[in-house]
Amino acid sequence: QITLKESGPALVKPTQTLTLTCTFSGFSFSATGEGVGWIRQAPGKGLEWLALIFWDGSKRYSPSLKSRLTVTRDTSKDQVVFTMTNMGPVDTATYYCAHTFDIIVRFDSWGQGTLVTVSS
Amino acid sequence: ETVLTQSPATLSVSPGERATLSCRASQSIANNLAWYQQQPGQAPRLLIYAASTRATGIPARFSGSGSGTEFTLTISSLQSEDFAVYYCQQYNNWPPITFGQGTRLEIK
Numbered sequence: 001q002i003t004l005k006e007s008g009p010a011l012v013k014p015t016q017t018l019t020l021t022c023t024f025s026g027f028s029f030s031a032t033g034e035g036v037g038w039i040r041q042a043p044g045k046g047l048e049w050l051a052l053i054f055w056d057g058s059k060r061y062s063p064s065l066k067s068r069l070t071v072t073r074d075t076s077k078d079q080v081v082f083t084m085t086n087m088g089p090v091d092t093a094t095y096y097c098a099h100t101f102d103i104i105v106r107f108d109s110w111g112q113g114t115l116v117t118v119s120s
Numbered sequence: 121e122t123v124l125t126q127s128p129a130t131l132s133v134s135p136g137e138r139a140t141l142s143c144r145a146s147q148s149i150a151n152n153l154a155w156y157q158q159q160p161g162q163a164p165r166l167l168i169y170a171a172s173t174r175a176t177g178i179p180a181r182f183s184g185s186g187s188g189t190e191f192t193l194t195i196s197s198l199q200s201e202d203f204a205v206y207y208c209q210q211y212n213n214w215p216p217i218t219f220g221q222g223t224r225l226e227i228k
Contacts (some may be wrong), residue, residue, distance in 0.1 A: 030228070037217075043212060046207065046219055046220070046221045046222050047156075047164065047207055047209075047219040047222075048217065048219070049164070049209075049215075049216055049217040049218065052217070060215045061215065062215060062216045063121075063216055064216070096163055097166075098163075101200070103211075104152070104169070104170070104211060105208075105211035105214065106154040106166055106169035106170075106175075106211065106215055107154075107156075107164070107166060108166045108169075108175060108176075108203050109166075110163035110164060111163065112163055
């Protein structure tokens with residue numbers, strides 16, 4: 001059974017950098033095809049894909065946010081770390097990490113999400 | 121960027137009846153489409169991928185169809201737990217991976 005859980009600050013100030021950690025179990029980045037994505041959802045709004053990292057270390061980012069995003073993996077801890085710089089109020093959202101397999105990117109397991117509020 | 125347009129925005133259906141949700145892509149995405157269900161306060165749940173393949177554990181009353189630019193999610197006999205928001209997502213032309221804006225399925 002695959003599980004994922006996001007952790008990080010609930011509140012960040014404008015211009016600060018957000019760092020979130022996704023801790024997972026039930027799969028390993030040592031296996032070909034595994035991937036973890038980040039998706040966010042502003043309050044009352046739809047889903048927005050942000051980033052994805054694969055088992056081989058390759059990464060993909062949303063073109064509209066690419067300059068602000070970084071995703072890395074720690075294979076020894078089964079964790080993925082997501083950072084977003086220069087946070088603003090429009091970045092207030094629930095941030096999810098989710099599992100996918102292979103380049104056929106469907107997110108078959110999701111974390112519970114973590115609400116991040118950007119406010120001074 | 122491939123834009124996904126879902127219709128209707130809100131669908132009112134009685135329990136036991138059939139619900140049909142649509143997703144239209146701005147360009148061909150072959151069959152590279154997934155559907156998700158989201159209950160209030162919960163993470164999305166994968167229902168369908170490859171346009172018509174049910175994910176593990178998804179009841180047979182959920183079915184997907186379509187290819188190219190037109191896709192449909194059908195729920196054959198609505199149960200109380202099916203009233204939720206549904207999103208489509210494409211993974212053919214990416215990045216970016218894109219989602220539709222959602223269809224809210226409510227009890228009539």
